[in-house]
Amino acid sequence: MARPLSRERFAARLYELRGRYWDTHPFHLRLHSGGCTPPELRRWVANRWYYQLCLTRKNAAIIANCPLPQVRRAWAGRLAYQDGTGAEGGLADWLALAEAVGLEREEVLDERHVARGVRFAVDGYLHFCQTRPWTEGVAAALTEMFSPDHMADRVTAWRAHYDWIAPAGYAYFEHRIPVAREDSARTLELVLDHCVTGAQQQAAVDALAFKCEVLRAMLDAVDYGPQR
Amino acid sequence: MARPLSRERFAARLYELRGRYWDTHPFHLRLHSGGCTPPELRRWVANRWYYQLCLTRKNAAIIANCPLPQVRRAWAGRLAYQDGTGAEGGLADWLALAEAVGLEREEVLDERHVARGVRFAVDGYLHFCQTRPWTEGVAAALTEMFSPDHMADRVTAWRAHYDWIAPAGYAYFEHRIPVAREDSARTLELVLDHCVTGAQQQAAVDALAFKCEVLRAMLDAVDYGPQR
Numbered sequence: 001m002a003r004p005l006s007r008e009r010f011a012a013r014l015y016e017l018r019g020r021y022w023d024t025h026p027f028h029l030r031l032h033s034g035g036c037t038p039p040e041l042r043r044w045v046a047n048r049w050y051y052q053l054c055l056t057r058k059n060a061a062i063i064a065n066c067p068l069p070q071v072r073r074a075w076a077g078r079l080a081y082q083d084g085t086g087a088e089g090g091l092a093d094w095l096a097l098a099e100a101v102g103l104e105r106e107e108v109l110d111e112r113h114v115a116r117g118v119r120f121a122v123d124g125y126l127h128f129c130q131t132r133p134w135t136e137g138v139a140a141a142l143t144e145m146f147s148p149d150h151m152a153d154r155v156t157a158w159r160a161h162y163d164w165i166a167p168a169g170y171a172y173f174e175h176r177i178p179v180a181r182e183d184s185a186r187t188l189e190l191v192l193d194h195c196v197t198g199a200q201q202q203a204a205v206d207a208l209a210f211k212c213e214v215l216r217a218m219l220d221a222v223d224y225g226p227q228r
Numbered sequence: 229m230a231r232p233l234s235r236e237r238f239a240a241r242l243y244e245l246r247g248r249y250w251d252t253h254p255f256h257l258r259l260h261s262g263g264c265t266p267p268e269l270r271r272w273v274a275n276r277w278y279y280q281l282c283l284t285r286k287n288a289a290i291i292a293n294c295p296l297p298q299v300r301r302a303w304a305g306r307l308a309y310q311d312g313t314g315a316e317g318g319l320a321d322w323l324a325l326a327e328a329v330g331l332e333r334e335e336v337l338d339e340r341h342v343a344r345g346v347r348f349a350v351d352g353y354l355h356f357c358q359t360r361p362w363t364e365g366v367a368a369a370l371t372e373m374f375s376p377d378h379m380a381d382r383v384t385a386w387r388a389h390y391d392w393i394a395p396a397g398y399a400y401f402e403h404r405i406p407v408a409r410e411d412s413a414r415t416l417e418l419v420l421d422h423c424v425t426g427a428q429q430q431a432a433v434d435a436l437a438f439k440c441e442v443l444r445a446m447l448d449a450v451d452y453g454p455q456r
Contacts, residue, residue: 116448
């Protein structure tokens, strides 16, 4: 078994996975450069809804696998953030985005646009969080180390390229960016504190790499085009 | 709860899913019409290897979930068929196909060409068979009702269009076509015998539809192209 890395080297090893994050996927590059058509943008939003729907379930699975009350308590805030009250919260914000890009609420909720490849990737992520140690589920969430800058770029790029998107659509990103910055710092601390053996550290790195594959697989399926 | 269909109508309902089988997927249409390049054909073979690897595990999961010895006994033949002795059997035949299309054995075994979308779809299929009642796992296998004709078409089409493929590569299809014809008749009997309530019949139809989605999702990922 490999000897554990120092806290700093382990953090650096996790951060190296930045290069596998989905900001460099061809679809996101096109999305941010103004190269997407309105139907493509709507397809991205409608597919990403399926991921949004999964988040509370995967977070609850992490809590279900965790024997430490202080960790469970900290993680539980994510459930309230995403599900919200119905009128507000992450899901409501995503539906507002859907409307702002011209989707009817019904065609989002009935998942008619969700590509099977997106479904398999997101279901795989949920299954991962249900069946792996909670530390791996938490490590997989570390993509949020990379997401605030990516979301901030998106808001700037969309305002420049897609002026037809109603301003109310930006609420999700505006709410999420500062929260993700704070969450990711705490999530990294959790991983550094609780993954201490060489094997646990490697499992955390693998979990974050797996999560990057989930995200990229979603974009592969969106980029492939409407379901055939 | 819906009233159960007659045996004949239930069989017909299952057979209707023929239209969702992967023979009509754009990639298979191109593959059989001679429109694939050698690298595309190799990508298909190398990706499909990951599915071949899953088959014994999903069949064992079905057996693990089944309380009926006579069903388990009948299903166990599939394990021996696919894993074989190493020198022969389904896996060995697939590796022979891989070599016949110009892949090195090593690049198949190390899964370097396996697209993440293929991985998520196949893993989803395995998870389905692990977690659902054995009758649903068996119903999902009913795509083999549709596969013999499709494989026979493939052999004819490839011989016509891809004369560079070494003849030894056809062993998988030549062995599998008659076995699938026999297996599928028995598999259909199992489903018709053991799915007797309206709910069980619907679950069987849903399982077969799910399996069609697994197969098509694999082709979506292969058709999308090399991993980015």
